[in-house]
Amino acid sequence: SQQGEEDPQALSIQEGENATMNCSYKTSINNLQWYRQNSGRGLVHLILIRSNEREKHSGRLRVTLDTSKKSSSLLITASRAADTASYFCATSARDDKIIFGKGTRLHILP
Amino acid sequence: EADIYQTPRYLVIGTGKKITLECSQTMGHDKMYWYQQDPGMELHLIHYSYGVNSTEKGDLSSESTVSRIRTEHFPLTLESARPSHTSQYLCASSDTIFATNEKLFFGSGTQLSVL
Numbered sequence: 363s364q365q366g367e368e369d370p371q372a373l374s375i376q377e378g379e380n381a382t383m384n385c386s387y388k389t390s391i392n393n394l395q396w397y398r399q400n401s402g403r404g405l406v407h408l409i410l411i412r413s414n415e416r417e418k419h420s421g422r423l424r425v426t427l428d429t430s431k432k433s434s435s436l437l438i439t440a441s442r443a444a445d446t447a448s449y450f451c452a453t454s455a456r457d458d459k460i461i462f463g464k465g466t467r468l469h470i471l472p
Numbered sequence: 473e474a475d476i477y478q479t480p481r482y483l484v485i486g487t488g489k490k491i492t493l494e495c496s497q498t499m500g501h502d503k504m505y506w507y508q509q510d511p512g513m514e515l516h517l518i519h520y521s522y523g524v525n526s527t528e529k530g531d532l533s534s535e536s537t538v539s540r541i542r543t544e545h546f547p548l549t550l551e552s553a554r555p556s557h558t559s560q561y562l563c564a565s566s567d568t569i570f571a572t573n574e575k576l577f578f579g580s581g582t583q584l585s586v587l
Binding site: 392393395397402403404405406407410412448450452454458459460461462463464465467 | 478505507512513514515517520522530531560562564566573574575576577578579580581583
């Protein structure tokens with residue numbers, strides 16, 4: 363399957379620092395998305411980047427996409443305690459399914 | 473927050489019981505999904521639907537079934553629950569059928585425990 367794989371699996375940083383998470387996938391995609399999940403809840407869509415885009419910004423979020431390496435990164439700048447959550451990348455391909463990776467658990471230390 | 477609702481929020485049930493997990497959305501979205509997620513793990517796609525009378529199996533084999541009689545409603549049924557079905561079930565809908573821009577709106581999930 364063209365499942366995304368996030369790296370690292372878990373990340374702990376001090377409040378105010380930047381957090382970077384990476385995602386790799388296997389096959390050609392239409393788009394790549396990042397979602398956030400607070401413990402025991404559903405996922406919330408953060409940002410979508412199309413296969414013909416290389417970088418996208420939304421507030422404190424910056425996403426890059428390198429289709430030649432089949433990888434993406436999510437940067438959260440000036441982290442806050444409320445950013446503590448799991449972050450998932452998801453890819454959409456020609457088979458019309460949206461497939462999620464294993465996620466990165468981010469913990470912001472006070 | 474998206475207008476997509478799952479009930480019940482938590483369900484504890486004995487082995488062999490038939491259960492239905494409800495999912496409803498008020499956004500008029502055609503495409504809907506069911507994912508299964510174990511604690512701290514990835515989401516596995518188990519079912520999806522393009523619209524009324526459409527149901528498709530996902531990547532993870534599941535003993536559950538779904539139906540789509542109305543646009544807003546996409547229930548998931550387990551005919552005979554087993555402990556291996558213990559998991560979180562997440563329902564989602566999509567705001568477009570065009571894959572280039574498709575993004576998902578999730579419900580809060582149903583945490584199922586089968587004893």
